[in-house]
Amino acid sequence: MPVDDEVQMQTLMPITCLMGQLYAQQQAAQGWLIAQGIDRAVAAKYVGGVYNTITHDSAAAGPVS
Numbered sequence: 001m002p003v004d005d006e007v008q009m010q011t012l013m014p015i016t017c018l019m020g021q022l023y024a025q026q027q028a029a030q031g032w033l034i035a036q037g038i039d040r041a042v043a044a045k046y047v048g049g050v051y052n053t054i055t056h057d058s059a060a061a062g063p064v065s
Helices: 006-035 040-059
Strands: none
Touching: 006 040
16 A cells, blocks of 8 residues: 555554454454364364455445544
């Protein structure tokens, strides 16, 4: 995403730290499904699909009002 200057870029960059939390949440969701008896491959594919949809939809999000 283009920004106006380096200060703006440095302000936006810490948000990338949320990626670790997102992956941890996915892993926890997969683990929960597996504990409920869902096959590992099915759990991974399902959770991956759900998070793909969520993150794809959020890319088109508008400003918070």
